[in-house]
Amino acid sequence: MDEVEQMDVEQTEVQNVGYDDVPGTILTDTNAISEFLKKTKVQDVLNWGRKNSLWFTVNAMGCCGVELLATGMAHYDTDRFGIIPRNSPRHADVLIISGYVTKKYLPALKRVWDQMPSPKWCICFGDCAISGGPFYESYSTHQNIDDIFPIDVFVPGCPPRCEALIQAFVELQKKIEEKKDKGTEY
Amino acid sequence: MEETVGPSEMIVHLGPQHPMLPGPFRVNAKLRGETIVDSEVEIGYIHKGIEKILENKTYLQGITIVDRICYLEALTNEEAYVGCVEKLAGIEVPERAQYIRVIMEELSRIQSHILGMGEYASFIGFVSMFMYTIRDREDLMSVIDSVTGARITHSFLRFGGVKDDLPDGFKDDVKYVFGNLKKAIDQYEVLFSSDSIYKARTVGIGTLTADVAKDLGVSGPPLRATGVAFDIRRDEPYLVYNDLDFKVCTQKDGDVYARIQVRLDEMRESMYIVEQCLDQIPSGPLFPEGTAYGKRSPVMRIPAGEVFHRVEAPRGEMGFYMISDGSDKPYRVKIRGPVYPTLQALPPLLKGVTVADIVAIAGSMDTCTSEVDR
Amino acid sequence: MDANSIIASLSDKFPDEIYDTDIESNIRIVAKVKPENVVDVCRYLKDELSFGHLCCEFAADYPDRNGIEVIYVIGSYDHPVILTMKALLPRDKPEIESVVPVYWNANWYERETYDLFGVKYLNHPNLKPFIIPAEMIGEWPLRKDYKGFPNRTANNLV
Numbered sequence: 001m002d003e004v005e006q007m008d009v010e011q012t013e014v015q016n017v018g019y020d021d022v023p024g025t026i027l028t029d030t031n032a033i034s035e036f037l038k039k040t041k042v043q044d045v046l047n048w049g050r051k052n053s054l055w056f057t058v059n060a061m062g063c064c065g066v067e068l069l070a071t072g073m074a075h076y077d078t079d080r081f082g083i084i085p086r087n088s089p090r091h092a093d094v095l096i097i098s099g100y101v102t103k104k105y106l107p108a109l110k111r112v113w114d115q116m117p118s119p120k121w122c123i124c125f126g127d128c129a130i131s132g133g134p135f136y137e138s139y140s141t142h143q144n145i146d147d148i149f150p151i152d153v154f155v156p157g158c159p160p161r162c163e164a165l166i167q168a169f170v171e172l173q174k175k176i177e178e179k180k181d182k183g184t185e186y
Numbered sequence: 187m188e189e190t191v192g193p194s195e196m197i198v199h200l201g202p203q204h205p206m207l208p209g210p211f212r213v214n215a216k217l218r219g220e221t222i223v224d225s226e227v228e229i230g231y232i233h234k235g236i237e238k239i240l241e242n243k244t245y246l247q248g249i250t251i252v253d254r255i256c257y258l259e260a261l262t263n264e265e266a267y268v269g270c271v272e273k274l275a276g277i278e279v280p281e282r283a284q285y286i287r288v289i290m291e292e293l294s295r296i297q298s299h300i301l302g303m304g305e306y307a308s309f310i311g312f313v314s315m316f317m318y319t320i321r322d323r324e325d326l327m328s329v330i331d332s333v334t335g336a337r338i339t340h341s342f343l344r345f346g347g348v349k350d351d352l353p354d355g356f357k358d359d360v361k362y363v364f365g366n367l368k369k370a371i372d373q374y375e376v377l378f379s380s381d382s383i384y385k386a387r388t389v390g391i392g393t394l395t396a397d398v399a400k401d402l403g404v405s406g407p408p409l410r411a412t413g414v415a416f417d418i419r420r421d422e423p424y425l426v427y428n429d430l431d432f433k434v435c436t437q438k439d440g441d442v443y444a445r446i447q448v449r450l451d452e453m454r455e456s457m458y459i460v461e462q463c464l465d466q467i468p469s470g471p472l473f474p475e476g477t478a479y480g481k482r483s484p485v486m487r488i489p490a491g492e493v494f495h496r497v498e499a500p501r502g503e504m505g506f507y508m509i510s511d512g513s514d515k516p517y518r519v520k521i522r523g524p525v526y527p528t529l530q531a532l533p534p535l536l537k538g539v540t541v542a543d544i545v546a547i548a549g550s551m552d553t554c555t556s557e558v559d560r
Numbered sequence: 561m562d563a564n565s566i567i568a569s570l571s572d573k574f575p576d577e578i579y580d581t582d583i584e585s586n587i588r589i590v591a592k593v594k595p596e597n598v599v600d601v602c603r604y605l606k607d608e609l610s611f612g613h614l615c616c617e618f619a620a621d622y623p624d625r626n627g628i629e630v631i632y633v634i635g636s637y638d639h640p641v642i643l644t645m646k647a648l649l650p651r652d653k654p655e656i657e658s659v660v661p662v663y664w665n666a667n668w669y670e671r672e673t674y675d676l677f678g679v680k681y682l683n684h685p686n687l688k689p690f691i692i693p694a695e696m697i698g699e700w701p702l703r704k705d706y707k708g709f710p711n712r713t714a715n716n717l718v
């Protein structure tokens with residue numbers, strides 16, 4: 001194949017987001033209208049819409065990942081609450097950390113979290129995500145994940161039953177309604 | 187695989203968070219157009235160091251940790267670990283406990299195959315099949331739950347026996363569930379074999395011949411789909427498999443379609459084994475007579491020695507090599523998982539196929555990444 | 561092909577390299593081998609005695625004997641006998657020849673042993689960091705004198 005001439009493309013100045021190898025990534029974090037609306041009654045209507053359709057990323061990492069898949073499917077149906085599993089992080093609102101996070105996987109998980117558009121929430125599912133679980137002595141897992149991500153709901157158990165995950169979503173909905181969640185910056 | 191690219195090639199990383207791959211591992215594929223020229227598999231994203239953790243726990247505490255190596259076949263992991271310790275210490279398991287172990291392990295095999303087939307069907311786009319199999323799997327999970335007390339990670343076996351006896355009415359529950367399951371498996375077979383789109387995607391893809399499979403070290407259903415009848419329940423029997431009548435299921439073609447067929451046949455054989463066990467099970471004690479096993483949790487010192495014990499897991503041959511030095515904690519435990527060589531055999535199979543077939547081939551090998559990484 | 565005839569034929573062919581053989585039962589045999597001749601013994605096992613299935617290959621650390629022992633567990637598709645071969649290496653310079661030309665699936669087992677113990681395999685096609693993250697190479701986590709274990713950073717430790 002012949003050589004293609006390289007044309008000079010104008011690049012706009014991007015903010016430093018912490019890693020330099022993904023060009024063009026910009027976080028949307030300022031919006032004056034939405035700051036104004038947060039102090040009015042319109043925010044209640046927005047919260048009602050957001051809490052009734054929380055979509056989560058399918059991110060099955062450990063043993064709790066099997067319970068995650070089983071909850072989204074036929075028997076323990078979450079679709080009746082408006083919660084469906086989505087494949088791409090750009091479509092989703094909730095990240096469920098279901099299992100242990102190792103030192104090798106943490107950069108990839110951070111990148112998935114950064115790709116999700118705001119407002120976004122995080123649920124810790126299982127003992128391993130809360131404080132290490134049965135592998136608390138391991139040399140290669142991250143024991144305290146809530147130093148890195150802003151967690152809203154913790155679900156203990158090893159593994160928790162599928163009904164516990166549905167209760168976790170209901171608790172998150174109550175938190176959003178009372179404006180005490182960490183996902184929207186009030 | 188080399189990192190340099192030619193004039194019209196590119197390298198694609200199918201990274202650890204990808205909805206199609208079964209489990210977090212990464213496939214680096216070098217493409218020319220849309221056909222794969224070379225590929226490489228990177229693992230280690232969920233490595234927890236179980237072998238080091240087991241050196242710091244007593245033998246009884248190790249049963250709960252070993253459960254979580256491959257969470258879809260938890261009872262088989264426990265059987266391999268407990269079998270090692272029983273061989274080292276010379277413990278004889280009574281007959282009723284052996285029959286209960288065989289029943290629970292075969293039920294666990296059925297639910298693992300159902301989930302594997304359902305996940306594979308959802309990767310190639312047949313999502314309705316995933317919904318059907320999950321719905322049928324829930325009945326089995328409630329039966330297993332009524333005996334062991336948990337859905338996935340059971341901690342049910344103990345040295346010398348099992349923790350609890352079967353509850354009343356277990357035989358009728360199992361008969362009812364199997365009645366529905368037999369009709370469901372016939373329905374799956376009809377769905378798989380009568381759909382021409384499914385056949386165009388699976389027949390002739392990812393073919394292994396018997397010599398190549400033996401050379402690459404594959405075991406389990408991918409090896410039995412090429413015609414080699416290698417099954418540890420037949421070659422080196424453990425528990426009561428000597429007294430039971432079952433056949434080893436093989437196929438001849440070795441492609442993706444044949445592997446699914448082997449799993450369907452194995453589910454039927456497992457149901458037949460469970461029915462035989464429920465007819466033949468004797469009554470008796472759960473732990474050896476006159477010993478302390480089962481009465482309290484003893485601080486056990488296992489005599490020094492080395493042993494290698496292997497069992498037939500749903501995904502292949504699973505083995506534990508244990509070195510003990512006479513104290514109450516093991517000196518070195520090596521876990522030989524069934525999927526480790528099967529995943530290693532993936533790059534030679536991916537030469538010359540298109541990108542859309544990566545997930546079909548990887549899904550039919552039924553990988554459980556948690557036990558590749560340990 | 562039973563255990564006695566296998567041991568007899570091995571000791572006949574390699575009288576100096578194989579020592580300390582032991583028959584534990586009629587399906588388990590143990591032998592020790594000198595580290596320089598591992599590839600020849602494996603080739604004889606695979607071609608003549610039909611031991612074609614490498615179950616696993618790993619290492620164990622013995623600081624009191626001042627050595628690291630590499631253990632091969634080899635089985636077969638035709639008969640149920642399993643042979644365990646052990647080779648003892650000095651602890652400050654553990655190097656051994658790689659058996660990848662004989663058994664294709666030893667590739668990943670040897671990479672993992674290098675990651676966790678530091679055993680260098682000569683003539684290995686691809687010895688790169690594998691299971692542990694690249695910045696942890698050099699710490700050899702599974703040796704007995706590793707400092708970073710057990711980890712005590714969890715917040716709710718009792």
